[in-house]
Amino acid sequence: MCGIVGAVAERNITAILLEGLKRLEYRGYDSAGVAVFTNNGTLERMRRNGKVAELEQALAGEPLVGRLGIAHTRWATHGAPCERNAHPHFSGSDLAVVHNGIIENHEALREQLKGLGYVFTSDTDTEVIAHLLNHKLKDNNDLTAALKATVKELHGAYGLAVISAKQPDRLVAARSGSPLVIGLGLGENFLASDQLALRQVTDRFMYLEEGDIAEIHRDSVQIWDVTGQSVQREAVQYSDGAEAADKGEYRHYMLKEIHEQPAVVQRTLENRLGQDHVLVQAFGPQAAELFAKVRNVQIVACGTSYHAGMVARYWLESLAGIPCQVEVASEFRYRKVVVQPDTLFVSISQSGETADTLAALRNAKELGFLGSLAICNVGISSLVRESDLTLLTHAGREIGVASTKAFTTQLVGLLLLTLSLGQVRGTLQAGVEAQLVEELRRLPARLGEALAMDTTVEKVAQLFADKHHTLFLGRGAQFPVAMEGALKLKEISYIHAEAYPAGELKHGPLALVDSDMPVVTVAPNNELLEKLKSNLQEVRARGGELIVFADEQAGMTNGEGTHVINMPHIHDVLAPILYTLPLQLLSYYVAVLKGTDVDQPRNLAKSVTVE
């Protein structure tokens, strides 16, 4: 959730830390700070409320110059976002700590440490770590040994980086439930919660595993595993040069990422389609054998990724005839789950580091699932490493906090899964796979056509400029698309938006409809169209204004209070992917009109690595 960067070098590391924080800002951005062991021999700190730019400005006025340092960008969990709660946290004047995650027993530890005379200056759970470590240093002067003793008393999740003015040759780190990676340089080494933060200084990385403690010097790295054994972790070379870290011609990353969808969907399909069938081995060498045994599917994910799972349920049941359940990870992980025999556990995640999804996967391993599959955008993520099978969605780096291209590539991956399961188990109707493979090949072009509606959608967005509430309606596999549309709108425009299956309207939500409540609907030309049209009449009869994204062949026309935006015709199975695009554009343009921070909306973070 938050971001960590650390460095130990022969040169001044402050600019490296700042650049790293900027690259991590997608994870959290309500305050930022840096602690540096300066060339004057003292540990100094600078923290600022707000974005990293505030910290950068402060450092420009009062530079910190040194060769050892740690830095952090925060997404508040314990304690309000303010300078006092920003990391690094100190204990005394010699010890600085930055932390990602949540310490669940922080209250008990706080009381214990207060009893020992420690004075707390923040409301954070992190400060207990700093003081506990300080206390442990009294028994053992060695920073690494003290950290090992400290983590034994922590319950919860943490990625930790620590420096001490008394041992200024090292940076020490601990990982449990929150990722950390060491960046390997020449005569200098680095640490971060995501390798992205260090790409400007190295392309060689060593990923810490659960329970690892690391001692990082300029020219050496030593790691101990959860049992305390000294271990080697493999150094890997990172070679994906394709990631674009600038907005190009676009005003926001989100708009750029929306427009990248034809290309990234194309990339997600590459090497995965045969002439008339899906290549099952795209899911891994053991996929065919495992898929042949699958009789049920359990999907678990959060947020937008959960919506992708909900669409997949329609596909898996209607096309492959496989019963499917979908659940948000935060519920699944704490529920007593009854697992049907031969159930495949499927997790979906853009980042592969979402705490609830990861915990659900770890629980699933104890529950007797047939096997696990991760549909994920990050090949080096924990979710991928811990799953039996993987399908990578090649969406490229997604920087906008509101997920767009990750969602549509997840849908593509899930359709490939549906067809693969149906193929291996022989449950697809004759000819369906070949037809859908053909439709998938055409999909990037169809997405391009939908994006050409950009300016039309921009005009429609004006209808929302002074609105506070919105309803999104869909039927069948378009219901999760409506949910995703509503989530996008609330995330970035802060307009309250609810999604309903259109048939459910008259069971309650219709009471909300009046002329101040725009109702957005997705209406592909399928067997539910006539029923949907009746639902829309119910809205019009109450004065509700309709915005309908309708198939050009659906025979829907503009009328008083009804704005129809024609969509290119598409096979019904692929319609959820296509109809997502205008809803993304709609949210985007409404947010621009409202003047919100589109790429970094308030209170959110890109990667939710805390519960």
Ligand code: F6R
């Ligand atoms: C919404 C959004 C979130 C994420 C959710 C899961 O736009 O991005 O709802 O989808 O936090 O994240 P991942 O997919 O990384 O597991």
